Amino acid sequence: MKVTRTMKQRLSARVYALMAGFLVLCTAFAGNAATIENVRVYPSPENTRVVFDLSAAARFSYFTLYDGGPLRVVLDLHDVENSIELSNVETESLLLRLIRPSAPPADNVTRVVFEVTDKTEAKVFSLEPKERYGHRIVVDLPGRSLIPEVQPARVIRTAETTEFRPVVVAIDAGHGGQDPGSIGPAGTFEKLVTLAVAQRLAAKINADPTMQAVLTRTGDYSLSLSQRARAIRQARADFFISIHADAFTSPQPRGASVWVLSRRRSDTELGRALENKERLSEELYELEPSLDRNNNDPNLARALLDMRRDDSMNDGSLAAELILSELGKVTNLHRRQPQGASFAVLSNIGTPSVLVEIGFISNPQKERLLRNANHQEKLATALYRGVRQHFIRHPIPGTLLANQSFQRHIVRSGESLSVLADRYSTTVDAIMEVNELTSTVLRVGQELQIPIT
Ligand SMILES: [Zn+2]
The missing domain is CATH 2.60.40.3500 (Immunoglobulin-like)
Structure with missing residues (x-):
């Protein structure tokens, strides 16, 4: 449009x-x-x-x-x-x-x-x-110029959610507005692919009563880094995931990769190329240079940031591994291990953060896939499962996922995953993720663990 x-x-x-x-x-x-x-x-x-x-x-x-x-x-x-x-x-x-x-x-x-x-x-x-x-x-x-697209409705189950809260995940669709990000050989804009996957991921998270998604942007407009950081702070996010689909100078790199904040600059050629690319994008936001540097006490802010950064870096790496293993089931990986790079978008917040490259838009085959709704849905599912597993394995006290329990269920004739998800107030994805199912087909007599919150 x-x-x-x-x-x-x-x-x-x-x-x-x-x-x-x-x-x-x-x-x-x-x-x-x-x-x-x-x-x-x-x-x-x-x-x-x-x-x-x-x-x-x-x-x-x-x-x-x-x-x-x-x-x-x-x-x-x-x-x-x-x-x-x-x-x-x-x-x-x-x-x-x-x-x-x-x-x-x-x-x-x-x-x-x-x-x-x-x-x-x-x-x-x-x-x-x-x-x-x-x-x-x-x-x-x-001034108010655009009514933000309504985020998917939250299903709130009052009886169960009085004591424990959902895990809040901030999702950042890379680029936007006058910054298209990378442009594929067939003219696909990175900013539109990242938004599509971000919105699908948000819908999945918001269908899960144990999690809640906040999108940094819901339409095609640009955000400065500080606006993105503010959105994450206001949401009191437990986790931040920035979605990108960048280009590399040669069309060869194909797979997805996951990056976590590191203090050192990247030691790989690809890492440096990506760092530079994201830095350039930031300059392309057409931000008035002086406008965004109003910080009352930069030294204090920096000290606080450093104190929190080690923990959040650590948590980011743990989550990155789980996300990578899920992504590996739906797309080929460029690197099997999380990569470290000093991305500006990740360095301004004390929240565990990852930057996910969902594929290289510069590769003609990948570009076609990245536009495909089915593939976008698979990527979103992989990200959702990776993040969810992270908060089950490394629970935050007081969250619903930290108090997750399971109920054994034997599949009877006529039961499908969606019937079970409805009955137990959970989601198809959550049941699949817990049971490591790769298909939605169930057989009578199959034993399932159903997550109960
Ligand atoms: Zn990007």
Whole structure:
């Protein structure tokens, strides 16, 4: 949906760029004016971001018009030419009603008006070229812009859950919004694959009364590292799992891998490539550099972080092994052991964390698989089982999984896993995981252990 729109915009930007080139020739325009090559709009739950892609660096100024008439934010781009039909730029933001051109105060200025539905404290900053992006001017309009997709409903069984709580798992779909992550040879965006698997994993976890999932993002928008970290802290997550499907420079690497936070930088070529890739992605979030470094007491924060980090690193490694062994049942593994790397996304929180590469999107076969709903479901199931096993083997006191007990059940004629899951208030996946079943077919007389919470 958003992808096609962006591609359409890019295409039309190219057509406009051609036309602009033609006009420049015709009028023998001599100045060094930058041109607007594309306009991108990214609504997220708390903000609308508009990015102007420019052919060269440009100066800007802006102001708001909040007394009388429609609420407006006005941006002046100095020494900038525009040939893009701004009113055609689609916006799905609740906050940003319309982008339109307006009569400029001087010949060399392009004036852009943002009509907004609510007063907003606009912030504008410029960014230098980086990787696939050139010169950019970014307009942030804080305010409710997108209704987050509703997370799967929790089934709460009041009688049993009064004393013990579910294990909370924060799930992070890598990349998003203007940061597509890696792009497969057939054009698949990593950000969409990671979101699909994250949502399937969340649905599985939320169907299990002993666990609860929190997604860092529920749609196609970007989050800064600190926003991701905040989501995890607010959820009081017991575990953090970041999902990626990256590319490697050569198409050979195929399998999945699981990474845990390590203090040292990775000692493998692949590890270093991934570290650099994720760091670059962070810079691509188009975050205003100074905005995100507001920390009242960085030394205290660092000391606390170091104290907790050894434990959480340890727990991350234990979980990583279980997740790897489950992933190995549904996909080939790139490495059989958890890998260590110093990922920024994992280093800012004191929660046991893993980063899972569910496959290399740069491999054409893997790219096809990663788009496949069945395969996504298998991956999500493997992740769910790995995390669940971790919290059974290394229980957190006070959680339902720490008090998990089992009931023996002999399968009778006509019983299926879903019938049993319903009867015992558990899930098909949980029964399969406990009994290490690889198929949902049961035979009469088969003995099963049913998890009871
Ligand atoms: Zn990634």
